Amino acid sequence: MSHRELDDILGRRWRKPKLIKRAWLRWVLGLGAIAYLIAAIASIEVNWSRVYEGLDRGAAFIISFTRPDFVSRWGDIWDGMLESLIMTVAASVVGIAISIPIGLGAARNIAPLPVYLICRGIVAVSRALQEIIVAILLVAIFGFGPLAGFLTLSFATIGFLSKLLAEDIEAMDRAQAEAVRSSGASWLQWINYGVQPQVMPRLIGLSMYRIDINFRESAILGLVGAGGIGATLNTAFDRYEYDTAAAILMLIIGTVMALEYLSGVIRARVQ
Amino acid sequence: MLRLEKLVKTYRTGDQALKAVDLEVPQGQVLALIGPSGAGKSTLIRCINRLVEPTGGKVWLGATELTRLGAAALRRERRRMGMIFQEYALVERLTVMENVLSGRLGYVGFWRSFLRRYPQSDVDEAYRLLDRVGILDMADKRADELSGGQRQRVGICRALIQNPALLLVDEPTASLDPKTSRQIMRLICELCRERNLAAIINIHDVALAQMFVQRVIGLRFGAVEFDGPPEALTADVLTTIYGEEDWEATIRKVEDEEVPAEGQFA
Numbered sequence: 001m002s003h004r005e006l007d008d009i010l011g012r013r014w015r016k017p018k019l020i021k022r023a024w025l026r027w028v029l030g031l032g033a034i035a036y037l038i039a040a041i042a043s044i045e046v047n048w049s050r051v052y053e054g055l056d057r058g059a060a061f062i063i064s065f066t067r068p069d070f071v072s073r074w075g076d077i078w079d080g081m082l083e084s085l086i087m088t089v090a091a092s093v094v095g096i097a098i099s100i101p102i103g104l105g106a107a108r109n110i111a112p113l114p115v116y117l118i119c120r121g122i123v124a125v126s127r128a129l130q131e132i133i134v135a136i137l138l139v140a141i142f143g144f145g146p147l148a149g150f151l152t153l154s155f156a157t158i159g160f161l162s163k164l165l166a167e168d169i170e171a172m173d174r175a176q177a178e179a180v181r182s183s184g185a186s187w188l189q190w191i192n193y194g195v196q197p198q199v200m201p202r203l204i205g206l207s208m209y210r211i212d213i214n215f216r217e218s219a220i221l222g223l224v225g226a227g228g229i230g231a232t233l234n235t236a237f238d239r240y241e242y243d244t245a246a247a248i249l250m251l252i253i254g255t256v257m258a259l260e261y262l263s264g265v266i267r268a269r270v271q
Numbered sequence: 272m273l274r275l276e277k278l279v280k281t282y283r284t285g286d287q288a289l290k291a292v293d294l295e296v297p298q299g300q301v302l303a304l305i306g307p308s309g310a311g312k313s314t315l316i317r318c319i320n321r322l323v324e325p326t327g328g329k330v331w332l333g334a335t336e337l338t339r340l341g342a343a344a345l346r347r348e349r350r351r352m353g354m355i356f357q358e359y360a361l362v363e364r365l366t367v368m369e370n371v372l373s374g375r376l377g378y379v380g381f382w383r384s385f386l387r388r389y390p391q392s393d394v395d396e397a398y399r400l401l402d403r404v405g406i407l408d409m410a411d412k413r414a415d416e417l418s419g420g421q422r423q424r425v426g427i428c429r430a431l432i433q434n435p436a437l438l439l440v441d442e443p444t445a446s447l448d449p450k451t452s453r454q455i456m457r458l459i460c461e462l463c464r465e466r467n468l469a470a471i472i473n474i475h476d477v478a479l480a481q482m483f484v485q486r487v488i489g490l491r492f493g494a495v496e497f498d499g500p501p502e503a504l505t506a507d508v509l510t511t512i513y514g515e516e517d518w519e520a521t522i523r524k525v526e527d528e529e530v531p532a533e534g535q536f537a
Contacts, residue, residue, distance in 0.1 A: 179429070
């Protein structure tokens with residue numbers, strides 16, 4: 001831009017420069033987005049008479065929440081919850097333990113390139129395969145039951161936690177780590193003194209969050225035969241026992257809320 | 272004690288941070304490294320302990336040549352070079368004691384350091400150093416609870432507990448107020464004298480450097496432009512190092528302050 005005299009620009013209105021500078025492109029993109037949205041909504045086929053019939057069933061389902069039945073299937077519910085909790089805790093512990101070394105390897109600023117590529121590869125595979133797909137595969141291998149669920153959740157935990165841990169390590173303060181290295185520390189000592197204190201609060205927070213996710217997932221995995229409370233829930237739906245299903249859903253919601261509260265308390269303590 | 276021979280650092284971007292720097296520092300000499308930002312001061316001291324890998328040249332620490340050492344040997348030699356950082360670089364979530372003891376990491380094994388079971392002699396030395404710099408009662412506080420001056424004192428203890436032969440000091444007083452800056456510089460120089468340590472101190476504050484050190488090196492565009500005693504820093508010399516500017520105020524300030532400074536601290 002050529003040099004401008006202050007007098008020329010005084011009194012001129014100032015606006016934030018537009019993200020897309022070319023006006024015609026800006027308009028085409030904006031109108032295109034609106035046209036696409038309208039076309040997309042128009043293409044959804046809704047069978048309104050079917051919806052009308054379904055409203056009754058939906059209402060029955062929702063109304064059943066006002067009278068959840070904890071009692072008549074309590075034995076099954078209790079077994080299912082216990083199985084889910086065991087699955088969640090075991091899968092979280094194993095998954096987190098495996099995630100930490102992989103997370104260290106997947107951080108570009110502390111791992112050499114070959115290690116980095118291998119660890120990022122593991123993370124990518126774990127994240128690409130959705131839990132349900134993994135669970136179906138593992139149920140096919142190990143048969144019905146919580147073992148398949150446990151393995152699925154461990155596998156999913158690795159992708160989630162390693163990736164986020166690695167990203168936190170990559171965002172750490174270099175100076176602190178450099179200071180530890182300059183004292184002649186070995187690699188492990190460097191990780192323990194220079195890196196770990198910086199990422200620990202986030203690691204704990206993420207682990208708590210992952211336990212929470214694993215519990216919710218364990219309710220879904222039952223639908224494909226991988227054990228836990230989900231299996232009980234599935235049975236209840238199959239038998240049209242919406243009141244029992246409501247009781248199970250309430251227990252799941254309660255547990256997730258309790259975990260949420262717990263993670264808040266823990267994170268506040270470790271800052 | 273420390274000798275740099277034709278030390279060269281070229282960054283991957285092609286920037287030549289150091290152009291064949293030759294420098295010899297005898298035992299016990301405290302040296303200030305001045306120069307404009309980007310002159311290569313930080314690169315120079317990081318090339319000595321190889322936090323930055325030099326591209327060429329040699330670094331002799333006593334009889335050992337550092338640039339060719341393997342990882343294990345380099346760790347052993349790093350123990351002999353204590354480093355003090357700009358903005359302190361303490362590990363914020365560790366306690367003061369852990370930060371100081373981390374200076375012993377080159378000497379103790381992994382499990383000892385992991386379990387924080389340091390030899391009693393190290394623990395005693397850490398307490399002695401904290402007492403020497405006047406923050407003994409902060410030992411079990413977390414590093415991020417301390418003020419700037421206190422943090423830099425912890426940084427000094429961490430460097431000294433390595434029992435080094437050489438101190439590498441990178442902008443120790445940046446982000447400290449003028450009074451604390453002087454206290455920290457005085458402390459570093461006193462400790463060097465007590466322990467007969469050589470030190471290279473990167474510093475922006477020319478007046479502060481003149482007040483405390485025995486020798487000044489001026490760096491400009493990665494080359495040594497000036498090497499002499501602090502009194503020889505004239506306006507002309509500062510112009511060759513930093514470029515044209517009115518230096519009278521900077522220099523006169525030193526002379527004004529010299530008198531009370533001498534009376535107070537000598």
